[in-house]
Each structure stands twice: as structure tokens, then as C-alpha cells.
Amino acid sequence: MTSFTYDGLPGRVVFGAGVARTRLRGEIDHLRAERILLIGSGREGVLGAKLCAPFADRVIATFTDVRPHVPIEVAERARAAAAHADLVVSVGGGSTTGTAKAVALTTGLPILAVPTTYAGSEVTPVWGMTERGRKTTGTDRRVLPGTVIYDPELTLSLPVDLSVASGSNAMAHCVEAFWAPRRSPVSNAVAEAGIRHLFTSLPAVHAAPRNLAARGDLLLGAYLAGSAFAVAGSGLHHKICHVLGGRFDLPHARTHAVVLPYVLAYNLPNAAHAADRIGTALSRPDPVAALRELSEKLDMPTGLGELGLTRAHVDAVVDDILAIAPADNPTPVTSAGLRALLRAAWSGSDPSRHIT
Ligand code: NAD
Numbered sequence: 001m002t003s004f005t006y007d008g009l010p011g012r013v014v015f016g017a018g019v020a021r022t023r024l025r026g027e028i029d030h031l032r033a034e035r036i037l038l039i040g041s042g043r044e045g046v047l048g049a050k051l052c053a054p055f056a057d058r059v060i061a062t063f064t065d066v067r068p069h070v071p072i073e074v075a076e077r078a079r080a081a082a083a084h085a086d087l088v089v090s091v092g093g094g095s096t097t098g099t100a101k102a103v104a105l106t107t108g109l110p111i112l113a114v115p116t117t118y119a120g121s122e123v124t125p126v127w128g129m130t131e132r133g134r135k136t137t138g139t140d141r142r143v144l145p146g147t148v149i150y151d152p153e154l155t156l157s158l159p160v161d162l163s164v165a166s167g168s169n170a171m172a173h174c175v176e177a178f179w180a181p182r183r184s185p186v187s188n189a190v191a192e193a194g195i196r197h198l199f200t201s202l203p204a205v206h207a208a209p210r211n212l213a214a215r216g217d218l219l220l221g222a223y224l225a226g227s228a229f230a231v232a233g234s235g236l237h238h239k240i241c242h243v244l245g246g247r248f249d250l251p252h253a254r255t256h257a258v259v260l261p262y263v264l265a266y267n268l269p270n271a272a273h274a275a276d277r278i279g280t281a282l283s284r285p286d287p288v289a290a291l292r293e294l295s296e297k298l299d300m301p302t303g304l305g306e307l308g309l310t311r312a313h314v315d316a317v318v319d320d321i322l323a324i325a326p327a328d329n330p331t332p333v334t335s336a337g338l339r340a341l342l343r344a345a346w347s348g349s350d351p352s353r354h355i356t
Pocket of ligand 1: 041042043044068069070092094095096116117118119122124125126127128154155156157158159162166252253
């Protein structure tokens with residue numbers, strides 16, 4: 001008999017082509033917001049200003065200094081810009097949403113998020129910030145955006161390499177949800193649906209980046225992925241990527257894409273249920289091979305060596321990962337097992353062959 005605890009997360013989602021243009025004002029009215037801090041940089045900043053133009057009198061400040069991984073000094077400047085605001089509107093990818101979350105964390109201000117990538121951060125209560133090169137993350141419901149406007153039209157401009165990397169990061173959220181600490185039948189169902197959407201839409205967007213229907217399907221997969229990650233939490237895969245990314249300043253999404261098939265291969269022998277569900281969602285009996293082929297189809301790097309790491313680099317993080325590895329990972333995480341996993345991920349060798 002199944003037993004579980006599931007903490008559902010609140011939030012309103014408005015999804016559809018063109019909704020950023022047609023629904024943003026109505027959603028802001030619904031929130032009765034009168035003093036908006038708009039966060040967005042570069043092209044997304046310009047987009048945000050355009051979207052807010054019909055109610056520009058309500059935008060009391062604009063913050064454009066978004067940086068990857070939210071350095072603490074950026075968070076502090078954004079908080080200062082929010083001094084008289086009653087709503088934060090973020091328009092951009094995970095770094096922009098992350099900046100809005102840093103503001104909400106200390107001010108308690110509500111967030112309306114308009115994502116322009118497939119990161120999924122907009123539906124999670126997870127925040128992250130960096131101080132002197134060290135990334136800290138935490139979970140706090142105050143940072144969960146109350147409203148999310150998903151408009152696939154806004155993702156048409158995302159370059160294809162960033163699109164497939166960001167979408168592969170979403171795939172990692174879904175796959176890992178099957179053994180993450182707060183997994184449940186609910187998160188499993190959401191993750192499985194996410195995998196189906198991502199597996200078909202990623203190659204479609206790669207082949208035709210201006211295909212709005214494929215962009216919509218990828219964005220829906222990313223939303224499901226973020227939702228599964230938000231409730232199930234992070235497991236071995238995310239811990240490995242967190243340590244590697246923090247230590248060597250690696251590109252976040254590409255690191256996830258490389259590492260995922262190796263963690264899957266490591267865990268599958270002891271995670272029959274996950275193997276079944278992931279295999280079903282991928283319509284393939286061998287999910288490791290399916291993910292590997294997907295990466296190749298998307299021209300993603302297959303080894304950490306391609307991201308600039310040496311074998312000594314990956315050997316050097318074994319102990320750090322071991323220290324935070326989840327105790328209930330399906331396959332017990334040993335020093336030798338982790339080293340083998342990382343070396344294989346570094347060389348890009350066939351994931352299903354090396355790990356026993
Ligand atoms: P990003 O936000 O850093 O954006 C990557 C680049 O894409 C930037 O140069 C940005 O300007 C550009 N860009 C964004 N949207 C665009 C568009 N539509 N057209 C053209 N260019 C566009 O990258 P990301 O992958 O979205 O986010 C990564 C960050 O999000 C990481 O810091 C990661 O830790 C965080 N993240 C957090 C969570 C969470 O739950 N807290 C979940 C996933 C990712």
C-alpha cells in the first residue's frame with residue numbers, strides 16, 4: 001500500500017501564445033498592484049518595458065543589473081530598488097527570476113514572473129545566491145512567484161543552443177524527481193508528463209527554432225519539470241551539478257545535460273520503478289540510451305571534458321559530493337562508485353557500460 005506526504009504549492013499559471021501581451025495588465029489588476037519593480041536586463045529588459053508600457057505609470061523602478069547566480073551585492077541593489085514597491089515583475093530566464101526571488105526573500109514582496117527560458121525556477125520555492133564565489137541555496141515559500149505568465153512567443157528569440165541546454169536542464173528536473181527526497185505519486189505523474197513533452201519538443205525546437213507549437217510544448221514540459229522539482233526536491237544529480245558548477249564555474253544547463261545519463265545509469269539497477277516510468281515516458285526500454293541519443297541529436301556535449309574539465313578536476317570533487325550525497329539514493333553513493341561515475345561523465349564514455 002502506497003503512503004506519502006505531499007505539500008502542494010500555491011500559484012496561478014497563465015499559459016498560451018500571446019498571453020504576455022494580452023493578460024499581463026489583467027493579472028496585475030487582479031493583484032491590485034500599484035507600485036511595480038520591473039526586473040529584466042538586456043533584451044529581456046527591453047521586452048519587459050514594452051510589456052509594461054500600457055501601465056508604465058505603475059512601474060516605479062526598473063532593475064537591469066541581472067547577473068548569473070545572483071551575486072549578493074546584486075541582490076542588495078535589487079532590494080534597495082524595491083524600497084517602495086508592492087509587486088516585483090520579472091521578465092527573463094532563471095537568473096532574472098532568481099534576482100526577483102532574492103528581493104522577495106527579505107522583503108516578502110509578491111512576484112509575478114514572466115519566464116523567457118525553460119529553467120523552471122518560476123514555480124519553485126528555491127532561491128540561490130553567490131557570495132565570494134560560493135553559491136548558497138535555500139527553500140522558502142516567500143520566494144515562490146504567486147503568478148506566472150508562460151508565453152511561448154517570448155522564447156522564440158532564445159538561441160537554439162541555449163534552448164536545448166535549458167530544456168535539458170528541465171529534463172534533469174523530471175528524471176531526478178523519481179528518486180528525490182520528497183517524491184510522491186503526484187510528483188511522479190507530473191515528472192512523467194514532463195519527460196514526454198520534453199522528449200518530443202526538444203528535437204522539434206532544435207530542428208525548427210521558430211516553430212511556435214514546438215516552443216509551446218517545450219515550455220509546457222519546462223513548467224511540468226519545474227513543478228516536479230519544486231515538490232520532490234533535489235537528489236544526487238543536482239548535488240553533483242551544484243558542486244561542479246560552483247567549483248569550476250561551469251555552464252549550468254550544459255552540466256546537467258552531460259551528467260544526467262550517468263546518474264541515471266548509476267541509479268537504475270536499484271530503481272526499477274523509476275526505470276519503468278522513465279522508460280515509458282521516453283517510449284524506450286533503455287532510458288539511458290534514449291537520453292544519450294537525445295543529447296547527440298541536440299548537439300549537446302557528452303563529456304565534462306568538453307566543458308573544459310580535466311580528470312584531476314573531477315577527482316578533486318568526489319569528497320565534496322560525497323559529503324552532501326543523499327543517504328537514500330537508490331544506489332548507495334560510495335567514493336569508488338562516485339569516482340567511476342564522474343570519470344565516465346568526464347570522458348563521455350557510454351554511460352551504461354562503466355557503472356556496476
Ligand atoms: P539565464 O537566466 O542566465 O539566461 C541565459 C541567457 O539567455 C542570458 O544571457 C539571457 O539574457 C538570455 N535570454 C533569456 N531569455 C532569452 C530570450 N527569450 N531570448 C534571447 N535571450 C534570452 O539562464 P537560465 O538557464 O534561464 O537560468 C539559469 C539560472 O537559473 C541558474 O542560476 C540556475 O541555478 C537557476 N535555476 C534556479 C532554479 C530554482 O528553482 N531556483 C531552477 C532552475 C534554474
